[in-house]
Amino acid sequence: MRGYNIWRPIMLILVALLTRSLVTNLCVLFGMAPDSASSVAMLAMIIVAFVMYNRMMKRRRK
Numbered sequence: 001m002r003g004y005n006i007w008r009p010i011m012l013i014l015v016a017l018l019t020r021s022l023v024t025n026l027c028v029l030f031g032m033a034p035d036s037a038s039s040v041a042m043l044a045m046i047i048v049a050f051v052m053y054n055r056m057m058k059r060r061r062k
Contacts, residue, residue: 020045
C-alpha cells in the first residue's frame with residue numbers, strides 16, 4: 001500500500017460523474033430526448049474516464 005494514492009480513483013470518479021451530468025444537461029437543453037441524452041452522456045463519461053486513466057498511468061510510468 002506504500003505507493004497507493006487515494007485521490008486518483010476519487011478524482012476519476014468525480015470527473016466521470018461531472019461529465020455525465022454536464023453532457024446530459026447540455027443535450028436536454030438543446031432539445032434531445034432525456035433517454036437519448038442519458039445514452040450520449042454515458043458514452044461521454046466512459047470516454048473521459050479512459051482518457052483520464054491513460055493520462056494518469058502515463059505520468060506514473062515515467
